[in-house]
Amino acid sequence: MSILVLGAGGQVGAALRWRAMARGQSVIxxxxxxxxxxxxxxxxxxxxxxxxxxxxxxxxxxxxDRAEEEPERAMAINGEGAxxxxxxxxxxxxxxxxxxxxxxxxxxxTGPYREDDPIAPATVYGRTxxxxxxxxxxxxxxxxxxxxxxxxxxxGSNFVKTMLRLAASGQxxxxxxxxxxxxxTPADAIADACLDITTRVLQADIVPWGTYHFAGAPTxxxxxxxxxxxxxxxxxxxxxxxxxxxxxxxxxxxxxxxxCGRIRAAFGIGQPDWTVHxxxxxxxxxxxxxxxxxxxx
Ligand SMILES: NC(=O)c1ccc[n+]([C@@H]2O[C@H](COP(=O)([O-])OP(=O)(O)OC[C@H]3O[C@@H](n4cnc5c(N)ncnc54)[C@H](OP(=O)(O)O)[C@@H]3O)[C@@H](O)[C@H]2O)c1
Numbered sequence: 001m002s003i004l005v006l007g008a009g010g011q012v013g014a015a016l017r018w019r020a021m022a023r024g025q026s027v028i029x030x031x032x033x034x035x036x037x038x039x040x041x042x043x044x045x046x047x048x049x050x051x052x053x054x055x056x057x058x059x060x061x062x063x064x065d066r067a068e069e070e071p072e073r074a075m076a077i078n079g080e081g082a083x084x085x086x087x088x089x090x091x092x093x094x095x096x097x098x099x100x101x102x103x104x105x106x107x108x109x110t111g112p113y114r115e116d117d118p119i120a121p122a123t124v125y126g127r128t129x130x131x132x133x134x135x136x137x138x139x140x141x142x143x144x145x146x147x148x149x150x151x152x153x154x155x156g157s158n159f160v161k162t163m164l165r166l167a168a169s170g171q172x173x174x175x176x177x178x179x180x181x182x183x184x185t186p187a188d189a190i191a192d193a194c195l196d197i198t199t200r201v202l203q204a205d206i207v208p209w210g211t212y213h214f215a216g217a218p219t220x221x222x223x224x225x226x227x228x229x230x231x232x233x234x235x236x237x238x239x240x241x242x243x244x245x246x247x248x249x250x251x252x253x254x255x256x257x258x259x260c261g262r263i264r265a266a267f268g269i270g271q272p273d274w275t276v277h278x279x280x281x282x283x284x285x286x287x288x289x290x291x292x293x294x295x296x297x
Contacts, residue, residue, distance in 0.1 A: 001202055003195075004052035004094075005029040006037055006085060007059025012099060012194075014155035015187035016056060019195060028052065032059065037081035040088075047088040054198050056097045057085045060129070064103070065249040067124040078128035083135030090140035095201050097194050102149040102182065102215070104130045107253020114259045115147075115211045123250040133211070144197055145211040146190070146263075149256045150225075152274075153187030154284060159222070163229045164287060167236055174230075178223035178240035182256030183215035186277035190214065193269050200267055208266040213258035216274035228278060232287065 003020055007013045008029030020027035028050060035046050037059045047055060060078055061067055067074040082098060089096040103126035104119045121127045136143050152158040166174055193214050201207050220228070223240045230236055243252065263269045 001053040002026040002028060002050070003198060004047070004050055004055045006035060006055065006057045007032065008034075010058055010060070010062070011151050011153045011156040011158060011187040012190050013058035015153050015191040016058065016194060019188060019191035023195060025195065025198075037085055038076045040084040043084045044088040044091060047085075047092045047094060051092060052094055053202055054095045054097065055085060055089050056099075056194050056198070057082065058099055059085075060099070060132075061125070064123060064125045064252075067128065068249045071124045071128070074124050074128040075131060078125070079131030079135060082132030083139055086136040086139035086143065089142070093142075095142040095144075095207075096136065096140060097144045097146060097197060098132070098136045099190070100133050100145050100147045100211075101126065101129050102147060102253060102256040102258055104133065104147065105253060105255075107180075107255045109255055111255075112257040112259035113213065113255070115213055115262055122253070125250060141209060142201075142207070143209060144201070146194065146197075147211065147213050147258060148185045148190055149215045149258055150182045150184040151187055151190065152184055152278070152281070154281060155187070159184075159225065160229050160278065160281065163226050164285070167230050167233050172235070173237035173239040174226065175239050175241040175245065176223040176226040177243055177246055177252075178221045179242050180252050180254050180256065181219055181221050182253075183217055183219055183258060183271070184225055184274040184278070185214070185216040186272055186274060186281070189216065189272035189277060193263070193267075196269055197267055212263040212266070213260050214263050214269065215258040215260055215271065216277070217260075217271040218273075218275075219257050220274075228275060229282070232282075
């Protein structure tokens with residue numbers, strides 16, 4: 001069994017390589033400079049040559065604000081690129097796990113989003129990711145689309161690292177939006193969910209293909225998340241502000257909360273507790289002392 005990870009240099013792609021290796025699974029990770037998913041021929045040749053047991057596509061244009069300025073590039077990667085991957089998988093008869101986002105919703109719902117709630121992306125990023133979902137759906141039946149939210153981990157850039165950088169710079173008070181809620185999702189946990197789905201896909205006769213939500217719990221606002229990240233900076237003031245106080249080129253969903261009941265029912269995969277993963281990450285980044293009794297090895 002071999003797993004081919006595309007976009008392997010990103011947060012989730014890197015976590016997938018490490019988690020797969022830790023689980024003793026054979027994994028090939030291709031970074032952007034090793035395979036560009038916008039080049040259809042290259043993707044087709046790569047999948048045909050490697051003939052993996054499964055492809056996990058983490059490659060994406062994730063710069064939400066920049067996407068507003070370069071919609072064609074975002075569509076080439078998130079929309080057409082996803083289609084190239086799915087078509088290549090279909091031609092080689094290889095199952096595909098494709099990552100997507102809560103941004104396919106506009107965030108106006110009260111309560112967690114279910115997979116079959118109406119989609120209404122309000123940003124270029126969201127529209128291009130939705131185009132990718134549709135391209136995957138149209139090209140190849142043996143797919144799992146995994147929508148996630150608020151990803152953080154050791155690799156790449158994310159909200160945790162931004163908050164730590166701002167805190168280290170001595171900036172205080174830090175104003176953080178308090179009227180947008182969601183589920184911070186550890187990249188490691190997404191990787192494990194993908195690997196659990198992979199095991200099922202490769203071992204079971206009947207696979208519940210389709211679209212699933214996977215996000216961390218408990219629900220929190222960005223402000224609450226910042227407080228958790230910076231709890232060890234007792235003198236730092238973290239001031240709540242509104243979305244209006246902090247305008248961005250791409251509007252952020254007020255509600256990014258994903259209902260994760262379907263993936264639990266179909267695959268037995270539960271929601272990760274982001275507070276536990278955050279504590280581990282802070283310790284790994286040297287932000288927290290190791291607990292007494294641990295030798296740090
Ligand atoms: N980050 C979040 O908060 C979040 C939230 C919800 C859903 N998601 C979804 O989760 C998935 C993984 O996200 P992530 O946080 O791991 O993103 P990430 O850290 O930005 O990683 C994406 C990777 O894709 C690569 N890439 C960009 N264009 C490519 C191309 N044309 N061909 C091949 N690789 C390309 C990037 O390489 P370069 O950097 O070299 O361009 C980067 O290494 C994505 O589908 C994303 O939409 C993310």
